[in-house]
Amino acid sequence: MIDERRLLSVLQKGLPLVSHPYESIANDINSTEDEVINYIQLMQGKGDIKRFGLVVRHRKLGYKSNAMVVWDIPEQRVDALGQCFGQFDFVTLSYRRPRHLPDWPYNLFCMIHGQDREDVKRNLELMIKSCDVNGVNHELLFSTRCFKQRGAIYINPDNENDNSKKVAV
């Protein structure tokens, strides 16, 4: 038995940079290296882990400009366009979200990256041309300051009382 909640709570912070990182995690949560490895592989198999590896900060790698482009897409086209936009390697996210009328008419959100603003704008033009969305209402929101960026902490370890799940592996 492995305590899923404790494992995820440690895993979300990243692997330690030591020779046997999974063993080190296992020691922290009273488990074994095999159990930790098996559980991660299980989550990968189920698609609960989308990817496993180095998570880098784009800004530090020369992709200094990032923008959120938001689109007001008719319902019957939103799935096809969400997928079309997701194909570009400079698009890191493509999500449908609810509109908030009247303030916010947009329902499709993409994060796009570039080496500078002009690069981002060129990338946007490419999306518009390739996915045939000329004339669709959209806005480009450049980010100007990053106040905080780190991995998501879903599980607050101080919150031990609720939702504790034991899962057999």
Add this chain to the structure above:
Amino acid sequence: MALDQLNDHGSFHKTELTQKLLNEYQHNFPVTSTPYADIGKRLGVDEQAIIELLKDLDEKSILSRVGPVFRPNRIGVSTLAAMAVPEHKLEAIANIISSYSAVNHNYEREHHFNLWFVVTAENKLLLDSTLEDMEVKTDIRIMSLPMEKDYHIDLGFPLKLINGGRSHD
């Protein structure tokens, strides 16, 4: 920061190794007893060289972490939140928002809605109470835009050597 600036000692080999590491291990990171040794084997260096390189990337804030990117809403819930903050209050409000452990990304964007952040929690109840708490503390309304459909999530980022990878000694 361009990649070539990573290279304190002007060693081309180290730049090349860094590029390979970043390109090849944003996914498919080994889930084995000794992952760093396994990577080293493939890239032709020893375990210690890989660990040192990762520590170096971590110190330079290029590496956020080594670990999983979870499928949205698999191990918790999250939402994209936006606020329209008067310019003179922006920094103070942003700092309040960043102080929540439930917040991972927090950006200023060029728009009437100028503060954008992601809030995560273990469940919907905790998420809603965090959003409420934020509204009370900042006295600003939050527009919450939870993901409805995921067309594409960051599956790693293609790394190009900026400036052609020349080293500056």
